[in-house]
Amino acid sequence: MHRLPCTDRAERCTLKTVIPLAELASRLPGRTRLGDFPSPLEPHPALATRLGLRTLLVKRDDLNGRPFGGNKLRGLEWLLASVTPGIVTMGGYGSTWCAALATAAAGTGRQVHAVLFPQPWSRDVSGALSRTLASANVTLARSRWTLPLAISGVWRACRRAGPVTWLPAGGATPLAILGTVNAALELVAQVQGTLVPRPEAVVVPFGSGGTAAGLLVGMWLAKAPIDVYAVRVTDPWFATRRRILGLARDTMTLLAAAGAEVSPGTARLYLIGDQLGPGYGHSTPRAVLAQALFAEAGISVDLTYGAKASAALATLAGSFRHLCFWNTFDPRLTAPSEHEHPLLRRAREQAEKLWPHPK
Numbered sequence: 001m002h003r004l005p006c007t008d009r010a011e012r013c014t015l016k017t018v019i020p021l022a023e024l025a026s027r028l029p030g031r032t033r034l035g036d037f038p039s040p041l042e043p044h045p046a047l048a049t050r051l052g053l054r055t056l057l058v059k060r061d062d063l064n065g066r067p068f069g070g071n072k073l074r075g076l077e078w079l080l081a082s083v084t085p086g087i088v089t090m091g092g093y094g095s096t097w098c099a100a101l102a103t104a105a106a107g108t109g110r111q112v113h114a115v116l117f118p119q120p121w122s123r124d125v126s127g128a129l130s131r132t133l134a135s136a137n138v139t140l141a142r143s144r145w146t147l148p149l150a151i152s153g154v155w156r157a158c159r160r161a162g163p164v165t166w167l168p169a170g171g172a173t174p175l176a177i178l179g180t181v182n183a184a185l186e187l188v189a190q191v192q193g194t195l196v197p198r199p200e201a202v203v204v205p206f207g208s209g210g211t212a213a214g215l216l217v218g219m220w221l222a223k224a225p226i227d228v229y230a231v232r233v234t235d236p237w238f239a240t241r242r243r244i245l246g247l248a249r250d251t252m253t254l255l256a257a258a259g260a261e262v263s264p265g266t267a268r269l270y271l272i273g274d275q276l277g278p279g280y281g282h283s284t285p286r287a288v289l290a291q292a293l294f295a296e297a298g299i300s301v302d303l304t305y306g307a308k309a310s311a312a313l314a315t316l317a318g319s320f321r322h323l324c325f326w327n328t329f330d331p332r333l334t335a336p337s338e339h340e341h342p343l344l345r346r347a348r349e350q351a352e353k354l355w356p357h358p359k
């Protein structure tokens with residue numbers, strides 16, 4: 001597969017190329033290097049034709065690090081440099097955020113406590129949970145309703161043991177979002193100076209909203225007229241346009257303190273709400289089709305996030321010619337584990353009790 005070059009190969013290893021944000025913000029907070037940037041940007045002509053587009057670029061954030069990558073790795077670079085030894089967070093049983101955090105924090109002297117709520121069971125859920133269980137203390141809530149109580153119990157116990165940081169679902173904090181602001185600058189630099197048409201919009205899954213917010217702020221910072229289409233994959237009461245704009249505003253405040261003033265530019269934010277289906281973690285027929293289509297092009301998208309976002313491309317093809325799909329999911333994070341942790345079995349039983357497999 002042909003990959004677009006980075007703007008300046010000679011400078012590839014210097015901070016300003018790897019972190020273009022450093023060129024615009026002189027007082028950035030500390031960062032722990034985890035990723036391998038810029039992540040590749042690939043044109044996929046055959047997939048574009050199948051979808052009815054002239055150009056489809058795929059930003060391969062699944063390849064942005066080793067031993068794992070994905071959209072959460074970008075935020076973890078900034079978060080890990082600032083957190084206390086104790087960390088409490090939450091997510092679904094198969095949260096890739098919790099899996100990424102637990103894996104990245106392992107061996108750094110930090111202990112992650114993940115409080116997880118049930119979601120429909122799948123191979124990816126099992127793989128992500130195995131990874132979280134390998135490095136974090138996991139508490140399984142039996143339902144979403146008992147989650148707040150479970151979090152408060154874990155939080156109080158951790159507080160008694162020492163300093164602790166709360167990281168919200170998906171790690172969506174302004175500090176983490178700096179990673180995705182940088183990713184947008186990276187994309188703009190990769191497209192500049194090539195013959196590939198600039199995408200009119202990027203399409204991204206919308207879970208906690210940090211990724212969409214960071215891309216929007218990054219487009220504003222780069223003064224790039226590239227819209228952000230956020231495809232909702234979780235509850236409509238939580239995943240609102242207002243939420244993304246609030247995260248974007250808080251990130252702009254942080255950027256101003258870091259020496260980079262950003263004001264809203266021509267890039268706009270749009271929310272796509274019709275791909276969610278029955279809810280978070282439930283597959284939909286359109287997502288299953290999109291997953292198969294992307295698999296033919298060698299790209300693995302998961303049913304919770306990437307497949308729903310990629311399913312939206314076919315509809316958007318009616319209004320756009322050149323799009324960029326932001327590939328956030330790294331299957332290395334959800335690879336099956338040899339060792340079955342006792343809590344894995346308990347989680348599967350609970351999930352299958354709530355959402356029995358169709359006979």
Ligand SMILES: Cc1ncc(COP(=O)(O)O)c(C=O)c1O
Nearest residue numbers: 096170207208209210211305328
């Ligand atoms: C693979 C993957 N894609 C997309 C998302 C959504 O990103 P965000 O939570 O920043 O909206 C997540 C969130 O956990 C994720 O794990």
